[in-house]
Amino acid sequence: MSAPLALRVVEHEAQVFKRFWRGTLFGYVLNPLLYLAALGFGLGSLITENQGEVAGLPYVEFVAPGLMAAAAMQAAAADSLWPVMAGMKWIRWYHGMVATPLRPRDVYTGSVAWTAMRAGLGATVFLVVAALLGAIPSAWGVLAIPSAALTAAGFAAMLAAYAATQEVDLRFPLIMRLGILPLFLVSGTFFPIDQLPGWLQVCAWASPLWHGVELCRASTTGMLEAVDLAHLAFLVGFLWVGWLWGIRSFDARLTA
Amino acid sequence: MSETPLIDARGLVKRFGDFTAVDHLDVQVQPGEAFGFLGPNGAGKTSTMRMIACVSQRDGGALSVLGMDPATEGSAIRARLGVVPQDDTLDLELTVRDNVLIYGRYFGLSRAETRRRADELLEFVQLTDRRDDRVDALSGGMRRRLTIARSLVNQPELVLLDEPTTGLDPQARHLVWERLYRLKRSGATLVLTTHYMDEAEQLCDRLVIMDGGRIVAEGSPRALIDRHSTRDVVELRFADEHAQHAALARLEQVGERREVLPDRVLVYTADGDADVERLTSDGPHPESLLVRRSTLEDVFLTLTGRSLEE
Numbered sequence: 129m130s131a132p133l134a135l136r137v138v139e140h141e142a143q144v145f146k147r148f149w150r151g152t153l154f155g156y157v158l159n160p161l162l163y164l165a166a167l168g169f170g171l172g173s174l175i176t177e178n179q180g181e182v183a184g185l186p187y188v189e190f191v192a193p194g195l196m197a198a199a200a201m202q203a204a205a206a207d208s209l210w211p212v213m214a215g216m217k218w219i220r221w222y223h224g225m226v227a228t229p230l231r232p233r234d235v236y237t238g239s240v241a242w243t244a245m246r247a248g249l250g251a252t253v254f255l256v257v258a259a260l261l262g263a264i265p266s267a268w269g270v271l272a273i274p275s276a277a278l279t280a281a282g283f284a285a286m287l288a289a290y291a292a293t294q295e296v297d298l299r300f301p302l303i304m305r306l307g308i309l310p311l312f313l314v315s316g317t318f319f320p321i322d323q324l325p326g327w328l329q330v331c332a333w334a335s336p337l338w339h340g341v342e343l344c345r346a347s348t349t350g351m352l353e354a355v356d357l358a359h360l361a362f363l364v365g366f367l368w369v370g371w372l373w374g375i376r377s378f379d380a381r382l383t384a
Numbered sequence: 385m386s387e388t389p390l391i392d393a394r395g396l397v398k399r400f401g402d403f404t405a406v407d408h409l410d411v412q413v414q415p416g417e418a419f420g421f422l423g424p425n426g427a428g429k430t431s432t433m434r435m436i437a438c439v440s441q442r443d444g445g446a447l448s449v450l451g452m453d454p455a456t457e458g459s460a461i462r463a464r465l466g467v468v469p470q471d472d473t474l475d476l477e478l479t480v481r482d483n484v485l486i487y488g489r490y491f492g493l494s495r496a497e498t499r500r501r502a503d504e505l506l507e508f509v510q511l512t513d514r515r516d517d518r519v520d521a522l523s524g525g526m527r528r529r530l531t532i533a534r535s536l537v538n539q540p541e542l543v544l545l546d547e548p549t550t551g552l553d554p555q556a557r558h559l560v561w562e563r564l565y566r567l568k569r570s571g572a573t574l575v576l577t578t579h580y581m582d583e584a585e586q587l588c589d590r591l592v593i594m595d596g597g598r599i600v601a602e603g604s605p606r607a608l609i610d611r612h613s614t615r616d617v618v619e620l621r622f623a624d625e626h627a628q629h630a631a632l633a634r635l636e637q638v639g640e641r642r643e644v645l646p647d648r649v650l651v652y653t654a655d656g657d658a659d660v661e662r663l664t665s666d667g668p669h670p671e672s673l674l675v676r677r678s679t680l681e682d683v684f685l686t687l688t689g690r691s692l693e694e
């Protein structure tokens with residue numbers, strides 16, 4: 129019963145999305161163009177000149193999947209903090225939902241699922257743009273789409289669960305600046321994590337984004353290995369823990 | 385009771401921290417009834433309505449709605465309820481029509497069926513000409529009407545309305561009353577809260593007056609007036625406090641009960657006209673004098689007091 133009910137929430141989100149999909153899609157195209165031009169090709173040409181390949185790859189091929197996973201994480205974070213506060217407190221449409229057969233957990237699950245779907249759409253556009261720019265050497269690259277979506281789902285689940293515990297959005301900018309941004313920088317997005325000092329490497333292992341980046345990179349380069357199952361398992365675990373928290377925090381908030 | 389009540393609350397309790405908002409409430413609502421909750425701000429009306437609507441967990445007592453327990457069968461109960469919450473929960477980003485459409489989908493209705501009902505309901509609350517506007521652009525009263533329309537999309541057996549007409553202009557208020565009356569005639573059970581005594585008198589077969597989380601009176605509007613007030617009320621205003629004070633002794637001799645307010649004196653009496661005749665023949669000369677029938681408002685103020693409670 130839970131899945132179909134959550135789908136009704138997805139339908140709501142899609143209905144809202146219909147109103148501004150053009151702008152969103154434009155952003156999805158612009159984002160990889162800018163990042164790949166600046167980092168993949170701009171910075172990348174410097175790196176190639178001085179050092180040659182990074183982790184056995186031309187830099188643009190190395191950085192593209194990293195950026196793809198990171199974009200999914202950032203989109204998920206932005207979609208899961210303020211919009212949840214709006215649904216709970218500012219505009220309160222969540223309260224309209226839970227006055228129907230939908231339960232708080234359906235509202236939560238549907239919102240997270242939608243965020244993951246949107247991130248998947250963003251990742252698809254990213255992949256197409258990157259492929260056109262020659263940054264995706266392998267057809268296995270399509271597997272990077274679900275990998276990015278799963279990464280996004282994990283962050284969405286965790287952050288939406290957290291947002292539902294907050295009365296005001298005071299801490300949200302801090303989460304973006306002190307949580308999401310550092311992860312973006314040290315999760316193997318721009319350089320292999322073995323370049324990091326030892327203690328930061330340990331941090332990177334704990335970073336869900338790193339596991340997402342590794343999965344995406346293994347896909348787009350066609351170098352999937354057994355270890356990627358461990359990355360997959362980590363991301364599934366991250367999503368599961370977030371979800372367990374979220375169904376509780378949404379329930380507590382919406383049935384007070 | 386021959387029929388099983390649609391709502392059966394016994395010893396219902398709602399707490400927020402140490403504060404008890406609903407304090408061992410007993411209420412039964414029968415099928416087909418229009419039932420009202422009256423009470424001053426903070427009396428616990430919304431808290432009670434939210435528990436009945438299965439969107440707020442009770443902290444004590446027993447509650448059954450449509451024969452089921454909200455604690456375990458909330459989803460199934462809500463499928464058959466229509467809810468107009470005190471604060472609107474509309475989707476501001478969506479159009480008027482889309483708000484009703486998506487709501488129908490929450491109830492699992494087919495798209496075609498929802499479309500048909502949406503058009504009908506928007507007609508019902510006279511919002512058809514605004515159907516393609518974003519809710520953002522609607523006035524408060526229009527939003528209220530949209531909320532009412534939306535709550536009916538699942539053709540509910542039981543409709544819960546928390547201050548349905550607050551913020552509506554008189555035209556819209558009469559429109560809503562008329563619609564609710566029609567709804568009731570079609571067999572729906574209505575439960576509403578209101579601060580408008582005329583609304584309660586018009587719509588409710590039976591009501592309770594709540595104060596501090598408890599019920600202080602229960603009955604039909606007529607029965608409540610008969611029980612807690614006199615038939616008539618005489619209102620006398622005096623030129624100043626001095627004149628008012630001087631008149632009090634004489635006023636003691638008429639009516640059943642007096643209430644002295646800063647700006648006037650109320651005399652509760654079985655026969656206002658007779659009393660006025662006696663008073664004007666000899667006695668105090670009020671600046672103005674009014675005889676009227678007792679209303680629910682007199683009952684309300686008598687039972688819950690005139691001062692604003694903290």
Ligand SMILES: Nc1ncnc2c1ncn2[C@@H]1O[C@H](COP(=O)(O)OP(=O)(O)OP(=O)(O)O)[C@@H](O)[C@H]1O
Pocket residue numbers: 384400405423424425426427428429430431432470
């Ligand atoms: N979420 C909450 N947290 C803490 N206290 C609350 C909460 N909701 C209601 N209360 C308190 O419970 C009491 C009853 O509130 P409720 O909203 O049920 O009153 P009401 O009768 O609907 O009043 P009004 O006529 O103003 O709508 C109030 O004292 C209110 O402050």
Ligand SMILES: [Mg+2]
Pocket residue numbers: 429430431470546
């Ligand atoms: Mg209220």
